[in-house]
Structure formats: C-alpha cells, structure tokens
Amino acid sequence: MVHNARTVDQESDSADDAQYLKQYIPLVNFLGEVLGPRTEVVLHDVANTENSIIAIANGQVSSREVGSPATDFLLRLVRDGIPDGSDYVVGYRGRSSTNKNLLVSSTYLIRHRGRIVGALCINSDQAPLLAIEHMVEQLKDMYFPVSDRDDSEQQEENLVASADDVIEQVIDQTCVGAGARADQLSPEQRLDAIRRLNDQGCFNIKGSVAKVARLLSISESTAYRYLRMV
Numbered sequence: 001m002v003h004n005a006r007t008v009d010q011e012s013d014s015a016d017d018a019q020y021l022k023q024y025i026p027l028v029n030f031l032g033e034v035l036g037p038r039t040e041v042v043l044h045d046v047a048n049t050e051n052s053i054i055a056i057a058n059g060q061v062s063s064r065e066v067g068s069p070a071t072d073f074l075l076r077l078v079r080d081g082i083p084d085g086s087d088y089v090v091g092y093r094g095r096s097s098t099n100k101n102l103l104v105s106s107t108y109l110i111r112h113r114g115r116i117v118g119a120l121c122i123n124s125d126q127a128p129l130l131a132i133e134h135m136v137e138q139l140k141d142m143y144f145p146v147s148d149r150d151d152s153e154q155q156e157e158n159l160v161a162s163a164d165d166v167i168e169q170v171i172d173q174t175c176v177g178a179g180a181r182a183d184q185l186s187p188e189q190r191l192d193a194i195r196r197l198n199d200q201g202c203f204n205i206k207g208s209v210a211k212v213a214r215l216l217s218i219s220e221s222t223a224y225r226y227l228r229m230v
Contacts, residue, residue, distance in 0.1 A: 020112045031057065038124065039123070042055070042057075044074060077109065078201070094157040103123045167215065191229060194229075
C-alpha cells in the first residue's frame, strides 16, 4: 500500500509539474518571434527525456519538433546540475543533428518546488555571422600574417531528432577513433563507449541499454556488466 501511495504521489507531482510548465509555452512563442527565424527556442519537460520537447519555435534551426528528446547536454545538467550552482548556463556551442548548423546555445533550468522540472533553451544559428567572419578573415590575411590560435575548451551539445541519435553519435565516434566497425571493437573499446555514454547521461533514457547492446553487437547482460564497471 505504501508503494502504491508513493506511485500515486509521483504521478500527481508529475502532472502538477507538467501543468506548471505550460505557463512557459506563450514565452516560447513570444521569444521565437522577437529573436527571429535563425534562433530556436525550446521548452523541455525533463520528466520524459525521450519526448522532452513540449514547445518549440523556429524548429527548422535544428530540425526538431514537439516530442523530440532531451539532448546529451541537458541530460547531464539535470543529473549533475550546473557547477557554479546557478540556474542557467550561456554561450556554449551546439550543433544540429545534420552537422550543418553551428549554434550558440543557452539553457535556463526551470524549478518547481525545489526540483528541476524543465528547461528553456535558446539556440542561435551562427551561419550568417560565420560567413561574415570568414570574409573579414580573408581580408585580414591580405595584410597580416596568419598566426596559430588554439580554441579555448568549451562544452558542446548535440541537438538530435531522436533518442537513438544521441547513442549512435557516441558509438560512431568510438568506431572512428578505433578505426573499426562496432562489431569489431575490443572489450576495452566497448567499455570506453559505455563510459562515454554514461558520462553524457544517455542511460537516463528509457530503453537505452537495449539500444546500446544492439549497436555494439553485445547482449544486454554484457552491457549491464560494462555499465557496472564504469
């Protein structure tokens, strides 16, 4: 009876949180119009990471829509919080699932009764600015020698259209680094892929272990064994 009561309470809290988040939907539409078609505004409900987007304006920026999943970056924020303890992070880099659009992104975590229940994310397509920057660099190179410049380390976010994409991107990166297909990876390389997926919060997505096992050509029990090792 205690278990059932707890389940009812959790369902009630989830419904209450969802209702609370609805008040932000008009803000999504407002910001979408104010900021223009090259800036995407997204509202996430983190109670359902597989279909977390409940409102989106200018979704063409990342090719996402209502019902698309939470990003790897958002999963990590929900799990670990923001290092400095604030409710927002600004100016990090993101990339659309097609890898065509380089974005500058910002995320505000929405709290209700002390818990993170959602997130408001703004992603600006930098393509026009990058084109102008490229033209300016070409003009500069006519008069000044090119110097080596190291990009400072920044966090990146991958904006994906489906939950599978988050997992597939990490495994593809592992295969490229190893120079092998997924079914040719060594146990150490598979463990590294599991570790990276875990670090990115991918196992917060329902059914992710089965998807990872299938993509790595291993059994679910083996995937769980690797997961216990990280």
